Amino acid sequence: MKLTILGGGGFRVPLVYGALLGDHAEGRVTRVTLHDVDADRLGAVARVLAEQAAAQPDAPLVTVTTDLDEAVRDADFVFSAIRVGGLAGRAADERIALAEGVLGQETVGAGGIAYGLRTVPVAVHIARRVAALAPDAWVINFTNPAGLVTEAMSRILGDRVIGICDSPVGLGRRVARVLGADPGTAWIDYVGLNHLGWLRGLRVAGRDELPRLLADTEALGSFEEGRLFGPDWLRSLGAIPNEYLHYYYFNRETVRAYQEAKQTRGAFLKEQQAGFYEAMKKPGAPALAAWHRTLAEREATYMAANREAAGVGERDEDDLESGGYEKVALALMRAVARDERTTLILNVRNRGTLSVLDAEAVIEVPCFVDANGAHPVAVAPLPYHAVGLVTSVKAVEREVLEAAEGGSRAHAVKAFALHPLVDSVTVARRLVDGYRAEHPGLAYLTRT
Incomplete structure (x- = not known):
């Protein structure tokens, strides 16, 4: 079985490969193709995977490519884990939002909208190539903002794209x-x-x-x-x-903590991971050990500004274990490929599960998973306080999709202005202008 990982030079890819190494059952993944637009990052991650597989004779074969069509052709599963604009883009998203006094986190608020506007056109292109070259493949989306990107891809792939998150x-x-x-x-x-x-x-x-x-x-x-x-x-x-x-x-407290922090989360990760990838340019550097050290630091500092705002100090050791998104992905693949039925919390189309949203809206709920895909489980209605947030943020996502589809600056402004964490239409307009000036990937937002 062939698995393609888009964003194959990404830092968390070894987590996925480690999970695959533990699967020895019939019908397991035997070939892994890593795709990335950055050949140096691909090479670095391939070195880590080679050390992971060194002691295992039946380890999945790993190949790398910068050609998207080559990567997805004839794949059984495609993991989409791309980061359009890289960590430099994330750091800029945070900086521009905080300068306006609003949150710049990569999936929430202004930063999440900017990231979505950059990512949706690329994700839609990927979905079209998968539909053309691997029509029977299942796409498992890790790319953030995960719900928004999954919904964008579902307009082409239908229920054959499923989003996952470890939170x-x-x-x-x-x-x-x-x-x-x-x-x-x-x-x-x-x-x-x-x-x-x-x-x-x-x-x-x-x-x-x-x-x-x-x-x-x-x-x-x-x-x-x-x-x-x-x-x-x-x-x-x-x-x-x-x-x-x-x-x-706790928006005010969090924004203040982010503004007062020495550096934003994106800037920290950009600096930290740059050090890892730079070290991997040295032929004799121990790749797997360096990756483990970098991962430990990454996990320990997760949501540090929020904990500072709450006055709760560092994370406990029990909380440092990741949510296990790679294990969720493996369980999802097993359920679909082998009909090993299971229940997982996934991002899928609503199909009437939440009455306050339409059938095509992607939501995050428990799902029964089998060879036919993921099926959302009936849930009790949301309380009104949750309805307000869910419907507001879904409205924002829809405006992002409209902006991406038609190149509409007006829809982009509306997306920012409608978000619960952006408190002014004037600020929304400045955010769109600021992000367009920073990111070449947003130059398409020209239509009024």
Whole structure:
């Protein structure tokens, strides 16, 4: 079975390959093609993968290419993990937004809109090439903003594109651990959009254990989301929000923390990863060890500004384990390729699951997965406070899609202006002008 990874020079690719190395079952992936527009990054990641596979004789064969058509032709699965504009683009997104006093995070607020406007046209082109050259392939989308990009690709690929994110997985695992439950068998009632969802229940043997957690102040304060949001606010919501909702519920504090930080998250990662890729230019450098060191630092500093804004200090060791998006991807591939039925939280088309959104809207919910793809599970209606956020952000995503499809500056301005974290149409206009001046990839936004 052939797996193509677009964005194959990306830093997290070794996580995916490591998961593949642990799969020895019949029908597993035997060929991996890495595609990237940067040949040096491809070479660096290929070195890491070669060291990972050194002691395993049946490791999947790895090839690299900068030719998109060559990469996707005849693929069984395509992982899309691209970053249009690179980390320099992310750092610029953050800087331009913060100069206007609004959030510049890569998936939330102004930064997420700018990233989406750059990425959607590229993702749509990829979807068209996959449809032409590998029409039976399944596309698993890692590219952020994951829900928006998945919806853009679904307009061409339909239900054969599925988005994944490790945030709900990590949240469910942490809540289960605090409750003494097995995350692998507990039913996680989670619903929303990508990076805008709530864990509303955790059922063990048919019993919802979340009320027990919400009643226990000490337990609520013992894990990442409890420390970020505070026990009182979680009890008020009656749910555990995805960590990215901290940007909405504590926006002023977070923006201030980002403005006062020594450098933004994007600038930090740009500098950190540049050091890794530069080191990989030395032929004798130990690639896998260098990658592990860089990964550990990356995970330890995740959402540092939010924790500073909340006054909760550094992440606990228990929270440093990644959500396991590579494991989600492998489970998804197994379920589809081998009909190993499972339940996963995924980004898929709504199909009536949430009545407040239309059928084509991509949402993030538990899904039953089998050889026919991912099928969203029926969920209880959203409370009004969640309806407001979900419908507002979905409206923003639709404006981004309209802007990308028609090259409309007016729709781009509307996307920024409608976002709950952008408080002025005037600011929205300045953001569009600032981002267009910074990013050549936004030059297409010319139509009024």
